[in-house]
Amino acid sequence: MVALQVGVLVAAYIAYKVIRSFIETRRFKAFAEQHGCENPLDLSEPWHNSFGRIRRIMNLKKTGEDILDDIIAEDFRGAATIQRKGFEGSLITSTVEPANLQAFLATQFEDFETGRLRYLQLSPILGKSIFTSDGAFWAHSRALFRPQFSRDNINDLDATDKAAHALITAIGSGVAAGWTRDVDLSPMFFNFTLDTASDFLFGESAESQAAMMAAQKEGERSPGAIQSAGAQAGTQQFRHDFEIVGEQLISRIRLFSMYWLADSISFRRAVARVKRFTEHYVQAAVNTAQTGKVEGKKETLLARLAAETQDRSELRNQTLAILFAGRDTTASLLGWAFLRLALHPEVFEKLRSVILKDFASDEPITFAKLKDCRYLRHFLNEVLRLHPTVPINGRTAIKDTTLPVGGGPDQKSPIAIRKGQAIGFSVYIMHRRKDLWGEDALEFKPERWEERIPAWQFLPFLGGPRVCIGQTFALIEASYLIVRMLRRYDGMEPVDEAVMLRMRKGLGLTMWPRDGVNVRLHEASG
Numbered sequence: 290m291v292a293l294q295v296g297v298l299v300a301a302y303i304a305y306k307v308i309r310s311f312i313e314t315r316r317f318k319a320f321a322e323q324h325g326c327e328n329p330l331d332l333s334e335p336w337h338n339s340f341g342r343i344r345r346i347m348n349l350k351k352t353g354e355d356i357l358d359d360i361i362a363e364d365f366r367g368a369a370t371i372q373r374k375g376f377e378g379s380l381i382t383s384t385v386e387p388a389n390l391q392a393f394l395a396t397q398f399e400d401f402e403t404g405r406l407r408y409l410q411l412s413p414i415l416g417k418s419i420f421t422s423d424g425a426f427w428a429h430s431r432a433l434f435r436p437q438f439s440r441d442n443i444n445d446l447d448a449t450d451k452a453a454h455a456l457i458t459a460i461g462s463g464v465a466a467g468w469t470r471d472v473d474l475s476p477m478f479f480n481f482t483l484d485t486a487s488d489f490l491f492g493e494s495a496e497s498q499a500a501m502m503a504a505q506k507e508g509e510r511s512p513g514a515i516q517s518a519g520a521q522a523g524t525q526q527f528r529h530d531f532e533i534v535g536e537q538l539i540s541r542i543r544l545f546s547m548y549w550l551a552d553s554i555s556f557r558r559a560v561a562r563v564k565r566f567t568e569h570y571v572q573a574a575v576n577t578a579q580t581g582k583v584e585g586k587k588e589t590l591l592a593r594l595a596a597e598t599q600d601r602s603e604l605r606n607q608t609l610a611i612l613f614a615g616r617d618t619t620a621s622l623l624g625w626a627f628l629r630l631a632l633h634p635e636v637f638e639k640l641r642s643v644i645l646k647d648f649a650s651d652e653p654i655t656f657a658k659l660k661d662c663r664y665l666r667h668f669l670n671e672v673l674r675l676h677p678t679v680p681i682n683g684r685t686a687i688k689d690t691t692l693p694v695g696g697g698p699d700q701k702s703p704i705a706i707r708k709g710q711a712i713g714f715s716v717y718i719m720h721r722r723k724d725l726w727g728e729d730a731l732e733f734k735p736e737r738w739e740e741r742i743p744a745w746q747f748l749p750f751l752g753g754p755r756v757c758i759g760q761t762f763a764l765i766e767a768s769y770l771i772v773r774m775l776r777r778y779d780g781m782e783p784v785d786e787a788v789m790l791r792m793r794k795g796l797g798l799t800m801w802p803r804d805g806v807n808v809r810l811h812e813a814s815g
């Protein structure tokens with residue numbers, strides 16, 4: 290009897306689901322027709338083939354395939370907007386069309402969100418933070434953070450100068466005929482951005498550059514023996530933890546709703562260690578908030594947050610969001626920038642001569658001067674065009690809506706997007722489209738920026754209300770270091786040009802030069 294009742298209930302539930310899905314599909318079809326929408330190119334495969342795609346994505350390390358150039362670029366060979374059924378049946382629209390990006394990032398911002406899926410994918414480390422939230426919590430976080438990113442605050446370049454000095458010290462002096470030893474600049478850039486970001490966040494540099502140098506002298510110490518947060522940040526273990534966390538997070542993003550497949554004990558351990566790193570600062574900020582403001586000290590981002598809430602997990606999440614958003618992105622930008630300078634001596638020469646003219650060695654390097662240096666801006670734009678450090682991303686529709694182009698045989702009709710549908714997009718692919726950038730799209734040419742470039746086809750920081758809040762901070766940090774380095778060194782060459790020319794990508798939450806930036810630099814005389 291009970292079995293019969295359960296059977297009836299299950300049958301009723303299935304019937305309800307089928308009828309509801311039928312009604313929903315009809316309603317959505319009517320909505321699409323009413324808005325003149327057509328479907329984009331459909332790349333859905335039979336379900337057993339979509340396993341093949343997932344396998345390809347999971348096996349990149351083994352096969353040596355590049356997720357961007359080999360797998361994602363393949364999707365857009367026939368059209369700039371496509372759709373595909375995920376292997377569990379949900380429809381995903383992907384686009385590299387500037388008009389569509391402008392729509393969901395800005396003009397139709399209210400119709401989309403970063404989505405619960407992003408939260409679920411990133412929450413092991415970032416919890417609920419500016420980066421993983423939408424609606425009221427995001428708006429509140431954004432308003433709280435905004436004053437801290439104002440020009441006045443970024444104007445203070447003392448911490449940047451100190452971190453630049455530490456980096457140059459870490460490179461060391463010339464050993465033969467003015468040439469330095471062979472150095473991998475990549476870890477030094479990660480230290481540089483961690484030191485500047487921690488100063489900005491906590492009012493105190495983690496001094497990871499100095500810690501790394503000390504550790505190299507003494508030989509790596511076990512993390513258990515390390516006392517200070519800075520010393521922890523300088524260890525190979527900490528860099529490795531950041532890498533493990535970043536790699537797992539990007540796997541979780543790529544797997545969409547199957548994100549939970551990317552999990553492991555080493556990931557959880559790395560998460561725990563990275564979280565521990567922030568505890569010292571969070572505790573200090575809570576203490577200060579409870580005992581009153583420390584006179585004479587500039588207000589840090591964490592202090593500002595701690596004045597609002599003393600919930601430690603919220604403070605830790607927001608802090609880690611800024612560290613993840615700020616450290617690897619800018620370090621990766623610097624990595625690609627110096628890789629390009631090593632590979633293009635003519636650009637190195639030109640940029641150096643502009644820098645020597647605009648930044649006399651006895652004058653301070655100011656925010657205003659950095660912003661005004663046109664060729665430096667063009668150079669960084671070109672680096673970010675070919676190597677955007679956040680190459681793939683996504684949004685979710687929160688209501689039935691449309692995107693302006695991509696539908697029908699000519700791909701010019703609007704397309705309908707259903708509530709809950711995921712949108713994937715890749716600025717990496719968009720920045721390399723020959724129909725947008727010309728036949729020389731894949732060539733590195735800072736001079737192309739002398740022409741006006743349409744705003745929505747270049748989006749390394751995205752755009753609209755969720756545009757990167759740290760954009761100016763990042764560009765000023767990177768520019769400052771480039772000026773300091775190019776004033777000091779008048780030549781740079783790759784240690785192994787063939788390796789550098791492969792430009793293999795490391796992909797975590799950001800995209801960085803996977804084989805490092807191994808160069809030797811020539812010190813300028815005088």
Ligand code: HEM
Pocket residue numbers: 403419420431486610611614615616618619622677678679682683749750751754755756757758759760762763
């Ligand atoms: C070259 C360096 C950087 C690049 C390319 C970059 C890129 C981006 C991108 C693409 C987003 C949008 C993500 C999305 O909404 O899906 C973003 C958001 C964000 N970035 Fe950056 N970023 C950089 C540096 C920084 C720095 C230095 C900081 C802070 C110190 C920072 C803080 C943030 C924050 C807090 C958000 C979330 C904003 C929001 O959702 O309202 N970023 N960044």
